[in-house]
Amino acid sequence: MTDKTSNAMWGGRFAAGPDAIMEAINASIGYDKRLAKQDIEGSRAHAAMLAAQGIITDNDAKAIREGLLTVLSEIESGEFQFSTALEDIHMNVEARLKEVIGEPAGRLHTGRSRNDQVATDFKLWVRDQADAAIEGLEALMNALLAQAEAGAGWVMPGFTHLQTAQPVTWGHHMMAYVEMFARDRSRFQDARKRMNESPLGAAALAGTGFPIDRHMTAQALGFDAPAANSLDAVSDRDFALEFLSAASICAVHLSRFAEELVIWSSAQFRFVALSDRFSTGSSIMPQKKNPDAAELIRAKIGRILGAMVALFTVMKGLPLAYSKDMQEDKEQVFDAADNLMLALAAMTGMVSDMTAQQDNLRAAAASGFSTATDLADWLVRELGLPFRDAHHVTGALVAMAEAKGCDLPELSLDDMKTVHDGITVGVFDVLTVENSVASRTSYGGTAPEQVRAQVARWKEALA
Numbered sequence: 071m072t073d074k075t076s077n078a079m080w081g082g083r084f085a086a087g088p089d090a091i092m093e094a095i096n097a098s099i100g101y102d103k104r105l106a107k108q109d110i111e112g113s114r115a116h117a118a119m120l121a122a123q124g125i126i127t128d129n130d131a132k133a134i135r136e137g138l139l140t141v142l143s144e145i146e147s148g149e150f151q152f153s154t155a156l157e158d159i160h161m162n163v164e165a166r167l168k169e170v171i172g173e174p175a176g177r178l179h180t181g182r183s184r185n186d187q188v189a190t191d192f193k194l195w196v197r198d199q200a201d202a203a204i205e206g207l208e209a210l211m212n213a214l215l216a217q218a219e220a221g222a223g224w225v226m227p228g229f230t231h232l233q234t235a236q237p238v239t240w241g242h243h244m245m246a247y248v249e250m251f252a253r254d255r256s257r258f259q260d261a262r263k264r265m266n267e268s269p270l271g272a273a274a275l276a277g278t279g280f281p282i283d284r285h286m287t288a289q290a291l292g293f294d295a296p297a298a299n300s301l302d303a304v305s306d307r308d309f310a311l312e313f314l315s316a317a318s319i320c321a322v323h324l325s326r327f328a329e330e331l332v333i334w335s336s337a338q339f340r341f342v343a344l345s346d347r348f349s350t351g352s353s354i355m356p357q358k359k360n361p362d363a364a365e366l367i368r369a370k371i372g373r374i375l376g377a378m379v380a381l382f383t384v385m386k387g388l389p390l391a392y393s394k395d396m397q398e399d400k401e402q403v404f405d406a407a408d409n410l411m412l413a414l415a416a417m418t419g420m421v422s423d424m425t426a427q428q429d430n431l432r433a434a435a436a437s438g439f440s441t442a443t444d445l446a447d448w449l450v451r452e453l454g455l456p457f458r459d460a461h462h463v464t465g466a467l468v469a470m471a472e473a474k475g476c477d478l479p480e481l482s483l484d485d486m487k488t489v490h491d492g493i494t495v496g497v498f499d500v501l502t503v504e505n506s507v508a509s510r511t512s513y514g515g516t517a518p519e520q521v522r523a524q525v526a527r528w529k530e531a532l533a
């Protein structure tokens with residue numbers, strides 16, 4: 071049943087011959103077409119530099135630079151015919167440039183190689199994504215700040231081990247995420263700063279004998295400087311690894327917050343109402359309102375961390391300088407970046423739209439003996455007990471309340487005196503959740519005044 075176009079080795083499994091298989095494994099155009107804008111930007115900077123250095127004529131540079139804009143507009147309008155036979159975006163663009171402007175197109179590749187070209191294109195793309203992540207994180211932080219400002223004084227339970235621990239404020243909980251996303255933002259800022267050196271002009275690996283000006287192209291492309299070692303310049307993918315690392319940590323934070331929103335929006339908790347815009351219904355259970363956006367955000371870490379592990383594994387053990395393995399860098403980063411931006415946008419929308427259920431939060435905060443620590447602190451402060459003794463006395467009072475089926479503020483003074491006769495009526499002041507949070511005025515504590523101060527600090531920092 072085999073004919074000439076089918077594969078002699080693998081029979082019916084592969085319809086194509088070995089050359090076509092080589093083409094299929096070798097070509098990257100299917101995905102690196104996303105680098106078209108950066109590729110053309112890099113080539114235009116390179117052409118201008120070649121002319122400025124007298125390596126090509128001004129007329130050729132002009133034809134190249136204008137022709138590249140024509141090619142870009144063809145790509146952006148969707149009329150460009152990408153060819154797998156031309157392997158990648160670099161060859162596709164150059165081949166089309168030749169059709170558009172003729173002979174001068176052949177002079178563009180003087181003093182460079184696809185190795186420095188792809189490193190430059192990809193770095194420009196990742197740099198844009200770092201900027202987009204920073205912007206997305208700032209939008210999310212602003213949404214959290216609005217929630218924190220509105221709810222600086224709303225009392226809710228604080229948890230450890232997901233067991234009621236001490237009352238905290240809604241604003242304080244929101245501000246915890248502001249701190250986490252602020253660290254993510256600084257990781258992207260930091261990575262962006264470190265990556266901002268230009269590989270262009272490193273050529274294949276050794277530099278070039280043409281009198282190129284790498285400072286000029288670096289500056290034209292918004293880099294701080296040319297990369298100082300040509301071998302390193304073409305083989306470095308740290309910028310992508312750092313981007314994926316920062317993205318992974320950010321996705322961890324997003325997944326933790328998403329998990330809380332899933333729990334909080336359940337009928338058992340009812341801490342928060344998510345908007346219809348970020349929820350879905352069930353096809354069978356009419357009462358359901360599902361937190362799908364939160365669940366999907368919770369899941370995004372899977373593919374983002376997966377991309378990070380994939381690229382670390384590709385890069386591990388690669389000798390200097392360029393190896394074709396490195397072509398496997400792009401799809402991972404594209405997918406991780408797309409999904410991170412989507413998750414950030416969805417989380418920002420969800421946070422802006424959600425409504426804290428203040429009454430339920432307060433009721434939950436007051437249950438589970440959440441002011442027991444306040445009681446112990448009162449015994450230390452007012453009766454001079456060592457904290458360990460106060461802890462013991464409070465434990466006995468909690469056991470008594472539990473046996474009576476009531477909460478701590480519902481115990482009578484007489485009952486309390488049977489545990490420690492020094493206790494006075496003043497103790498009841500510290501047993502309310504409002505007084506509990508108001509008392510936690512230490513720097514970074516949950517007192518509404520502390521929360522408002524942190525909100526003000528961040529609003530100013532982000533303004």
Ligand code: ARG
Pocket residue numbers: 098102157158184185188392394396397
């Ligand atoms: N498509 C290649 C990549 O993404 C471009 C560089 C090709 N260089 C080479 N020496 N074959 O890595």
